[in-house]
Amino acid sequence: MSADLRGTFEPSLTDPMKPMRTNRWPMLLLAVGLLAACGGNETQQDALQVDDGQGDATRTERVRKTKNIFFNIPSPMETAALLKKAGAEYNGKILNDVKNVNRYTSSTAQALNLGIYGADLSYTSVFNQTQESMLYTACAQNLAKRLNVSHAFDQSTVDRMERNRNDRDSLLSIISETYWDVDAYLKDNERENLSGLMIAGGWIEGLYIATQVTLTNDSPELRQRIAEQKLSLGDLVGLMGTYPGDETSIAKVKADLEALNKLFTDVTVESSGESTITQEEGMTVVGGAVAMASLSDAQLVAIRDKAAQVRNTYIN
Amino acid sequence: MRNVRYMLLNVLLTGTFLLLATMSQAQCRSFAKNKCVPELAPFKFNETFNAAQLAAGEEAEVNLTFYSGQQYRVLVCAHPILGEVNWKLVDTNNKIIFESLAPEPKPHFDLKASSTTQMKVIVWVPEKEKTDMVHVGCVAIMVGFKE
Numbered sequence: 038m039s040a041d042l043r044g045t046f047e048p049s050l051t052d053p054m055k056p057m058r059t060n061r062w063p064m065l066l067l068a069v070g071l072l073a074a075c076g077g078n079e080t081q082q083d084a085l086q087v088d089d090g091q092g093d094a095t096r097t098e099r100v101r102k103t104k105n106i107f108f109n110i111p112s113p114m115e116t117a118a119l120l121k122k123a124g125a126e127y128n129g130k131i132l133n134d135v136k137n138v139n140r141y142t143s144s145t146a147q148a149l150n151l152g153i154y155g156a157d158l159s160y161t162s163v164f165n166q167t168q169e170s171m172l173y174t175a176c177a178q179n180l181a182k183r184l185n186v187s188h189a190f191d192q193s194t195v196d197r198m199e200r201n202r203n204d205r206d207s208l209l210s211i212i213s214e215t216y217w218d219v220d221a222y223l224k225d226n227e228r229e230n231l232s233g234l235m236i237a238g239g240w241i242e243g244l245y246i247a248t249q250v251t252l253t254n255d256s257p258e259l260r261q262r263i264a265e266q267k268l269s270l271g272d273l274v275g276l277m278g279t280y281p282g283d284e285t286s287i288a289k290v291k292a293d294l295e296a297l298n299k300l301f302t303d304v305t306v307e308s309s310g311e312s313t314i315t316q317e318e319g320m321t322v323v324g325g326a327v328a329m330a331s332l333s334d335a336q337l338v339a340i341r342d343k344a345a346q347v348r349n350t351y352i353n
Numbered sequence: 354m355r356n357v358r359y360m361l362l363n364v365l366l367t368g369t370f371l372l373l374a375t376m377s378q379a380q381c382r383s384f385a386k387n388k389c390v391p392e393l394a395p396f397k398f399n400e401t402f403n404a405a406q407l408a409a410g411e412e413a414e415v416n417l418t419f420y421s422g423q424q425y426r427v428l429v430c431a432h433p434i435l436g437e438v439n440w441k442l443v444d445t446n447n448k449i450i451f452e453s454l455a456p457e458p459k460p461h462f463d464l465k466a467s468s469t470t471q472m473k474v475i476v477w478v479p480e481k482e483k484t485d486m487v488h489v490g491c492v493a494i495m496v497g498f499k500e
Binding site: 105106107108109110111112114115118119121122163209210213216217220221224225261262265268269272275306311312313314315317320321322323324329330 | 379382386397398399400401402403405407411412413414415416417418419420421422423424444446448450451462463464465466467468469470471472494496498500
């Protein structure tokens with residue numbers, strides 16, 4: 038809830054000697070109804086009356102409490118694009134079998150595998166595997182429907198993707214937009230836990246794909262990209278930490294991520310020095326003097342095995 | 354009877370607040386999708402939604418990972434009701450990489466990462482002269498990347 042809503046309305050509740058009278062209720066209900074009817078796509082904002090009596094101290098306290106901190110997890114699309122740029126070759130055999138889609142009956146399994154199929158969809162699309170992309174679209178839509186998120190991923194979305202199947206850029210845009218819509222729909226409907234599971238499932242699948250590709254197509258660039266996942270894993274652990282830990286499914290995923298995080302402990306990714314800023318062909322270049330992140334053979338094997346073990350428990 | 358009414362009123366008001374909060378967040382997403390995402394072009398939206406309803410004096414921050422060799426656009430998009438907002442991009446040592454202040458706003462910053470690094474975007478809404486009205490508006494922090 039917005040702190041401003043709390044801050045604004047609290048004064049009217051602090052005096053129980055002045056409860057609203059019954060004859061005001063229809064007005065209140067009407068106001069609520071009108072506000073609800075104004076939802077839609079309009080970008081209306083709130084302008085709220087503040088009680089002067091609150092004082093600066095209260096305001097400072099409210100401001101202090103409402104610092105918003107977000108965790109930005111790289112999307113499956115971004116991860117797939119990084120893999121391609123690192124020289125990875127496409128390997129459809131490592132993806133989750135589309136026949137598995139009907140296995141997922143619990144909302145936890147459905148959310149995790151919506152993320153997993155979403156990552157597979159991004160991977161097939163970035164590597165321009167049109168036929169496979171359509172199959173993974175169908176799987177993702179199937180799970181979205183069963184999670185009651187079909188509002189954000191309906192037949193019209195599938196039709197748009199079908200119409201643009203040969204236009205890679207348009208297809209990637211539609212997938213990105215759909216991922217956003219599904220995530221937003223879950224969050225807007227107080228199902229943030231499922232959103233977290235979907236994001237975690239997608240991230241795990243991205244790591245699984247990257248590490249499996251090294252079995253046939255190992256390169257320093259690919260190892261670098263896998264090593265760098267240490268940073269996004271830290272953010273993902275932070276994000277999952279914002280959900281209540283008493284829920285079994287969330288606790289299980291948190292434990293899996295923590296176990297993976299331990300394997301990244303000795304991986305050096307970032308420079309501790311100050312960033313440098315230079316200009317290169319009109320573009321600002323930001324970075325520090327840091328050796329390329331890399332993984333030893335032992336680190337790679339440990340991360341690959343753990344990623345496979347975690348991912349396989351999610352898809353089976 | 355008065356107690357029952359008071360309890361019912363509390364329940365109704367709590368429900369109203371929850372409804373308003375949900376609606377506000379939905380409107381914030383709608384604002385970000387319709388007004389902010391297009392400003393990322395020609396960069397591809399990274400699909401992550403970071404937005405909050407802020408009022409004057411409030412602050413939001415997002416940790417971001419930038420991968421070496423990649424080009425990015427960092428965009429801060431605020432609803433006009435808030436006026437211009439301040440924002441900065443800082444590295445892990447809090448060195449300012451980029452700053453946009455309300456008097457001279459710059460809505461986005463394009464960069465190329467020469468090494469993989471984490472940085473933080475901090476957005477804060479300037480305090481205004483004392484007024485009876487608190488304007489609450491959506492602020493979205495978005496990132497686009499080039500393939």
